[in-house]
Amino acid sequence: MIEIQHVNKWFGPFQVLKDCTSRVEKGEVVVICGPSGSGKSTLIKCVNGLEPFQEGIITVNGISVGDKATNLPKLRSHIGMVFQNFELFPHKTAAENIALAQLKVLGRSEDEARARGKLLLDRVGLGEMGHKYPSELSGGQQQRVAIARALAMDPIAMLFDEPTSALDPEMINEVLDVMQELARDGMTMMVVTHEMGFARRVADRVIFMDEGEIVEDATKDEFFGTPRSERAQQFLSKILHH
Amino acid sequence: MGAFDFGAITRALPYLWDGMQLSLLLTGLSAAGSIVLGTILALMRLSGIKPLQWIGATWVNFFRSLPLLLVIFWFYFLVPLIAQRQVDAFQSALVGFVLFEAAYYCEIMRSGIQSISRGQAWAGYALGLRYSQTMRFIVLPQAFRNMLPVLLTQTIILFQDTSLVFVVGLADFMTSAVTVAQRDGRLMELYIFAAAVYFLMCYGASLYVKFLQKKMHQ
Ligand SMILES: Nc1ncnc2c1ncn2[C@@H]1O[C@H](COP(=O)(O)OP(=O)(O)OP(=O)(O)O)[C@@H](O)[C@H]1O
Ligand SMILES: [Mg+2]
Numbered sequence: 001m002i003e004i005q006h007v008n009k010w011f012g013p014f015q016v017l018k019d020c021t022s023r024v025e026k027g028e029v030v031v032i033c034g035p036s037g038s039g040k041s042t043l044i045k046c047v048n049g050l051e052p053f054q055e056g057i058i059t060v061n062g063i064s065v066g067d068k069a070t071n072l073p074k075l076r077s078h079i080g081m082v083f084q085n086f087e088l089f090p091h092k093t094a095a096e097n098i099a100l101a102q103l104k105v106l107g108r109s110e111d112e113a114r115a116r117g118k119l120l121l122d123r124v125g126l127g128e129m130g131h132k133y134p135s136e137l138s139g140g141q142q143q144r145v146a147i148a149r150a151l152a153m154d155p156i157a158m159l160f161d162e163p164t165s166a167l168d169p170e171m172i173n174e175v176l177d178v179m180q181e182l183a184r185d186g187m188t189m190m191v192v193t194h195e196m197g198f199a200r201r202v203a204d205r206v207i208f209m210d211e212g213e214i215v216e217d218a219t220k221d222e223f224f225g226t227p228r229s230e231r232a233q234q235f236l237s238k239i240l241h242h
Numbered sequence: 243m244g245a246f247d248f249g250a251i252t253r254a255l256p257y258l259w260d261g262m263q264l265s266l267l268l269t270g271l272s273a274a275g276s277i278v279l280g281t282i283l284a285l286m287r288l289s290g291i292k293p294l295q296w297i298g299a300t301w302v303n304f305f306r307s308l309p310l311l312l313v314i315f316w317f318y319f320l321v322p323l324i325a326q327r328q329v330d331a332f333q334s335a336l337v338g339f340v341l342f343e344a345a346y347y348c349e350i351m352r353s354g355i356q357s358i359s360r361g362q363a364w365a366g367y368a369l370g371l372r373y374s375q376t377m378r379f380i381v382l383p384q385a386f387r388n389m390l391p392v393l394l395t396q397t398i399i400l401f402q403d404t405s406l407v408f409v410v411g412l413a414d415f416m417t418s419a420v421t422v423a424q425r426d427g428r429l430m431e432l433y434i435f436a437a438a439v440y441f442l443m444c445y446g447a448s449l450y451v452k453f454l455q456k457k458m459h460q
Contacts, residue, residue: 077369078370085361088365091384100379150368150369
């Protein structure tokens with residue numbers, strides 16, 4: 001479904017991504033972890049073309065992201081993305097947030113979009129919150145609205161960039177639960193997260209990145225059993241003991 | 243001159259009101275036009291496309307280096323030449339104001355757009371919105387709202403500046419006051435009245451701006 005082949009990317013002289021290669025099968029959940037600045041966010045932003053990359057190929061469902069002829073807005077409309085800081089539109093209510101792209105991109109009618117939004121708000125446990133503005137919602141609620149907003153586009157895959165790292169600890173689980181349910185329903189997911197509990201429960205594979213390289217790309221059991229690289233071992237022991 | 247004659251003012255009120263309507267109309271149309279043009283210029287300056295950036299920057303630097311009075315004069319003579327027909331003074335003044343003020347509104351909108359985090363635009367693109375849709379539905383409404391106090395302040399200045407159309411013979415509020423003052427020999431009454439009106443309107447508007455700012459920072 002998502003294929004990443006020998007991707008290199010530079011910010012000016014600084015190389016953020018070094019020969020990254022991996023693939024995500026349909027229905028697979030891949031967790032990406034690694035130290036700060038290792039290029040995790042950059043990598044998943046390359047997958048939906050939010051960040052351009054200079055070398056290599058990324059395809060989603062056979063469509064090349066880097067190809068100039070690709071209709072990027074159309075491609076992106078099939079790939080949901082959830083951000084660390086939610087990025088709900090503050091001047092729109094939760095329901096309007098969910099409706100906007102349905103109306104403007106998919107061309108759905110107001111009624112259709114509203115009905116779909118209501119359904120998804122129910123699904124993330126916020127059925128009564130549609131009329132609220134983001135500033136009136138807690139962090140956990142905002143992130144769940146953001147997930148509903150992405151799901152409203154009927155995506156074929158979902159990208160998550162540290163969806164819980166801006167949340168107060170007591171709100172992390174309500175978001176992870178929604179994500180776990182999504183995974184159970186068979187959604188293809190790439191999740192940048194340091195929630196190793198979530199990775200253990202939900203992931204099929206774990207990718208470990210360091211300094212722009214994919215150092216480890218292993219099944220969950222391999223990764224949590226005996227990671228091959230020393231850097232991954234160090235990272236794991238650090239993150240699990242704090 | 244004699245004692246202060248209120249009658250001189252009350253008698254002139256209908257005429258002054260006509261002038262005020264012209265001032266307000268010119269202010270409103272100029273503000274609307276130059277906010278739209280200024281926003282386009284701001285988007286050009288932020289586009290990352292060299293020729294567009296150059297046009298935007300040059301526009302801003304050019305008009306901000308000229309006295310408004312000169313621009314008004316200039317368009318009074320230039321617009322009829324370009325249009326190849328008689329253009330009334332109001333229309334040519336309007337064109338001058340829009341082009342001139344756009345340089346200032348551009349810089350306001352530019353900082354407004356820059357105040358919106360990149361993540362907001364990313365969220366729009368990630369949903370499949372195009373650049374124009376992301377700007378129109380997500381970035382610009384927020385930029386506009388954040389900048390509303392500054393935009394209003396600039397519009398107050400614009401309102402004061404419309405009194406410069408005096409030079410092309412347009413009967414705005416200021417010009418009407420001058421006309422009456424000279425006709426009736428009531429300089430003191432009319433000039434004090436005009437000053438009071440400008441002061442009350444602009445000061446009142448600036449209080450409203452302060453109120454808006456307070457409300458936004460709550
Ligand atoms: N627009 C940019 N211009 C220049 N450098 C950038 C830019 N965006 C990111 N970087 C750099 O690229 C590197 C990778 O950034 P990235 O955000 O992908 O890391 P990350 O693994 O997501 O880190 P974190 O865990 O802190 O989110 C960092 O060193 C960062 O400073
Ligand atoms: Mg990151």
